[in-house]
Amino acid sequence: MTISAILFLLVLLAAFSFFMGRQKVHAVYLKQRQNSDLDVRLRVKFTLPKYFGYVAALWSLVPALLVLMVIEIVDEPIITKQLTNYMVQSNINIEENFDLYLNEIQNLDVNHIEGIDPAKVKVFEKFSDLNSIASTAKSVVVLALAILMTVFGLKKITVDLPARQYFEKAIEIILLLAASIAVLTTVGIVLSVLFESIRFFGEIPVVDFMFGTQWSPQTAIRPDQVGSSATFGAVPLFIGTMLISFVALVVAVPLGLMSAIFLSEYASSKFRSFAKPVLEILAGIPTVVYGFFAALTVAPFIRQLGESVGLSVASESALAAGLVMGIMIIPFVSSLADDVISAVPQSMREGSLGLGATKSETIIKVLIPAALPGIVGGVLLAASRAIGETMIVVMAAGLAANLTVNPLNAVTTVTVQIVTLLTGDQEFDSAKTLAAFALGLMLFLTTLVLNVIALYVVRKYREQYD
Amino acid sequence: MSNQTDKATLASMHADHGTTVGQPFCDNAKLSTRNVDVYYADNQAIHDVSLDIGRNEVIALIGPSGCGKSTYLRCLNRMNDTIDICKVTGQLLLDGQNIYAKNQDPVLLRARVGMVFQKPNPFPKSIYDNVAYGPRIHGLTSNKAELDDLVEESLIKAGLFKEVKDRLEAPGTGLSGGQQQRLCIARTIAVQPEVILMDEPASALDPIATAIIEELISELRKNYTIVIVTHSMQQAARVSQRTAYFHLGKLIEVGETNQIFTNPKHELTEKYITGRFG
Numbered sequence: 229m230t231i232s233a234i235l236f237l238l239v240l241l242a243a244f245s246f247f248m249g250r251q252k253v254h255a256v257y258l259k260q261r262q263n264s265d266l267d268v269r270l271r272v273k274f275t276l277p278k279y280f281g282y283v284a285a286l287w288s289l290v291p292a293l294l295v296l297m298v299i300e301i302v303d304e305p306i307i308t309k310q311l312t313n314y315m316v317q318s319n320i321n322i323e324e325n326f327d328l329y330l331n332e333i334q335n336l337d338v339n340h341i342e343g344i345d346p347a348k349v350k351v352f353e354k355f356s357d358l359n360s361i362a363s364t365a366k367s368v369v370v371l372a373l374a375i376l377m378t379v380f381g382l383k384k385i386t387v388d389l390p391a392r393q394y395f396e397k398a399i400e401i402i403l404l405l406a407a408s409i410a411v412l413t414t415v416g417i418v419l420s421v422l423f424e425s426i427r428f429f430g431e432i433p434v435v436d437f438m439f440g441t442q443w444s445p446q447t448a449i450r451p452d453q454v455g456s457s458a459t460f461g462a463v464p465l466f467i468g469t470m471l472i473s474f475v476a477l478v479v480a481v482p483l484g485l486m487s488a489i490f491l492s493e494y495a496s497s498k499f500r501s502f503a504k505p506v507l508e509i510l511a512g513i514p515t516v517v518y519g520f521f522a523a524l525t526v527a528p529f530i531r532q533l534g535e536s537v538g539l540s541v542a543s544e545s546a547l548a549a550g551l552v553m554g555i556m557i558i559p560f561v562s563s564l565a566d567d568v569i570s571a572v573p574q575s576m577r578e579g580s581l582g583l584g585a586t587k588s589e590t591i592i593k594v595l596i597p598a599a600l601p602g603i604v605g606g607v608l609l610a611a612s613r614a615i616g617e618t619m620i621v622v623m624a625a626g627l628a629a630n631l632t633v634n635p636l637n638a639v640t641t642v643t644v645q646i647v648t649l650l651t652g653d654q655e656f657d658s659a660k661t662l663a664a665f666a667l668g669l670m671l672f673l674t675t676l677v678l679n680v681i682a683l684y685v686v687r688k689y690r691e692q693y694d
Numbered sequence: 695m696s697n698q699t700d701k702a703t704l705a706s707m708h709a710d711h712g713t714t715v716g717q718p719f720c721d722n723a724k725l726s727t728r729n730v731d732v733y734y735a736d737n738q739a740i741h742d743v744s745l746d747i748g749r750n751e752v753i754a755l756i757g758p759s760g761c762g763k764s765t766y767l768r769c770l771n772r773m774n775d776t777i778d779i780c781k782v783t784g785q786l787l788l789d790g791q792n793i794y795a796k797n798q799d800p801v802l803l804r805a806r807v808g809m810v811f812q813k814p815n816p817f818p819k820s821i822y823d824n825v826a827y828g829p830r831i832h833g834l835t836s837n838k839a840e841l842d843d844l845v846e847e848s849l850i851k852a853g854l855f856k857e858v859k860d861r862l863e864a865p866g867t868g869l870s871g872g873q874q875q876r877l878c879i880a881r882t883i884a885v886q887p888e889v890i891l892m893d894e895p896a897s898a899l900d901p902i903a904t905a906i907i908e909e910l911i912s913e914l915r916k917n918y919t920i921v922i923v924t925h926s927m928q929q930a931a932r933v934s935q936r937t938a939y940f941h942l943g944k945l946i947e948v949g950e951t952n953q954i955f956t957n958p959k960h961e962l963t964e965k966y967i968t969g970r971f972g
């Protein structure tokens with residue numbers, strides 16, 4: 229039986245328990261509600277029969293699901309183990325990597341086994357056997373447990389059961405589980421990045437990485453080539469990232485904030501309901517589109533403009549990438565800022581206007597301070613987006629790791645280099661590959677620091693209304 | 695003609711012609727309004743109200759909830775402009791100048807006609823900054839010392855200074871409801887308007903704070919014109935010279951406060967002040 233069939237049966241069973249559980253208390257419940265004794269009435273008054281149904285459904289569902297999960301996790305190793313034992317017993321030896329071999333076995337097609345090594349076919353047959361045994365065992369165990377728990381649960385359901393409280397508790401636990409999955413995943417990612425980075429720093433000293441100004445990760449194939457040893461100085465990448473993000477924010481923050489103020493305070497509600505979604509589309513355009521827009525339109529334009537005033541501009545420049553990226557992230561600033569400014573209570577506006585303040589005075593002195601957390605949040609979101617953006621940079625700012633703060637030069641960014649490090653066939657533990665993790669870690673730390681700063685700014689300057 | 699029939703006649707007269715009983719007009723009007731209609735979209739909230747508000751008088755607006763007191767009050771400083779769907783017609787004059795004229799600057803108008811709202815709405819700023827807000831935007835003081843004095847004076851007038859003098863830098867939103875309302879009053883008088891509109895300024899206050907506010911109102915009357923909306927008949931009787939009774943968006947009766955409370959001419963007014971509805 230497949231997993232989905234098992235799940236389907238479990239859901240059916242849970243629905244059955246729900247109705248049975250509800251039905252079981254229903255009559256008693258109605259009678260008790262009419263009882264002349266207040267105590268008896270109160271006992272059922274705030275617990276609807278459906279809560280008994282929910283508890284019954286949880287009894288049939290949760291233990292079975294937990295067991296199913298455990299089986300799903302352990303069954304593959306067990307099958308593999310059995311298979312190895314079988315291969316040893318029947319003297320089947322393989323030269324290749326066992327994992328690869330297993331993979332081939334798994335991918336064998338029952339209908340096309342002619343002409344394949346008979347030993348392999350034997351292993352395949354054993355594998356299929358084991359699989360079907362496991363699958364049957366799984367179905368039997370899980371469904372038996374579910375039925376058992378259903379019977380048990382329904383037996384326990386009486387009107388005196390604090391069903392509503394149980395259900396609330398169950399909801400709380402489910403929510404907690406959901407939250408922990410998110411947190412654990414984050415922790416897991418950070419830890420794996422951290423460990424890989426530590427391996428990298430075992431080969432390349434931390435100081436060289438953090439303060440080195442030369443980034444050329446390519447190891448030469450022949451020793452007599454130029455640059456035969458790779459250098460991993462990350463400074464140019466981070467400067468490049470900051471430069472482009474800075475340009476982007478210089479574009480996006482004023483434009484976004486001003487359009488937010490216009491939309492929330494000046495525009496008619498009709499215009500707002502039309503313009504806001506349109507503005508938000510900016511964030512939905514694929515970045516590749518922005519990329520070629522930057523590379524084919526903006527970059528040449530800036531280059532011509534620069535040359536006409538006698539500046540030398542690289543054909544791929546940080547300015548072009550930053551400008552286009554800035555346009556892209558406008559909605560992150562404007563949409564959030566618009567929401568929080570609109571959310572400032574009308575009484576604040578009236579209080580200020582009632583004292584003879586103009587609209588702009590009201591906005592600057594009352595609305596923006598009150599909306600500051602949301603505005604900073606929007607800017608932060610935009611900044612993280614700018615820092616993480618890759619495609620526009622690849623297309624418009626290039627791959628050259630120049631150490632410069634001149635936005636007219638070509639630069640590259642951390643994310644772009646991570647991509648170039650990891651694309652193509654790589655050995656997984658060369659310094660070149662591991663460098664990607666170190667860069668990722670640094671990027672993570674950068675955004676973390678940015679968040680902490682923003683939190684501090686908000687705490688310090690926020691004017692909290694209630 | 696007995697008293698009873700007299701009232702009935704007047705009531706039917708009102709129903710027929712939409713006229714207001716009593717003396718809605720006065721010679722020395724600071725604010726003068728004629729045939730004011732207010733609509734929220736298609737829903738008419740004020741019907742043909744004509745009323746004068748005399749210089750240096752305190753006029754109380756009373757009436758059951760939803761009868762349009764706040765709406766009428768908010769016409770007087772064009773606060774209704776902030777509500778998109780709200781439309782005001784009729785003639786409204788401040789010192790003979792049309793409040794709703796095209797060339798009338800609502801910002802200046804609101805500096806001259808200050809407002810204290812029904813629900814306290816201090817800014818999320820310090821107590822000091824709340825009071826200094828108006829003087830700062832209007833440049834009423836030329837240095838910090840003058841501003842300090844003005845803030846202190848306004849807080850004293852509003853009866854709040856003693857309670858907050860040690861924490862002027864604390865946020866105004868951290869005060870109790872009654873304190874917040876007095877802060878809003880201090881904030882309004884710091885701008886030194888000519889007219890002060892008060893929308894139930896004491897509805898969140900205890901009797902002591904209410905007494906302070908009422909005393910303040912009597913004090914302010916020397917220099918200001920005050921329109922106060924209140925649900926407390928006693929308060930209206932204590933602070934106002936004239937009282938106007940609104941009912942379902944119509945101005946039913948206006949008169950000397952004493953007369954309104956002792957000898958109302960209109961049936962509806964009488965019903966309201968004797969507590970038979972409202």
Ligand SMILES: Nc1ncnc2c1ncn2[C@@H]1O[C@H](COP(=O)(O)OP(=O)(O)OP(=O)(O)O)[C@@H](O)[C@H]1O
Nearest residue numbers: 734739757758759760761762763764765766777812
């Ligand atoms: N912003 C608004 N939009 C639509 N209708 C409104 C608005 N404000 C008030 N109204 C309507 O106008 C009428 C008068 O309301 P108003 O607030 O002036 O009453 P009020 O006399 O101040 O009542 P209260 O004593 O309860 O404060 C009510 O019917 C109300 O529903």
Ligand SMILES: [Mg+2]
Nearest residue numbers: 763764812893
């Ligand atoms: Mg009101």
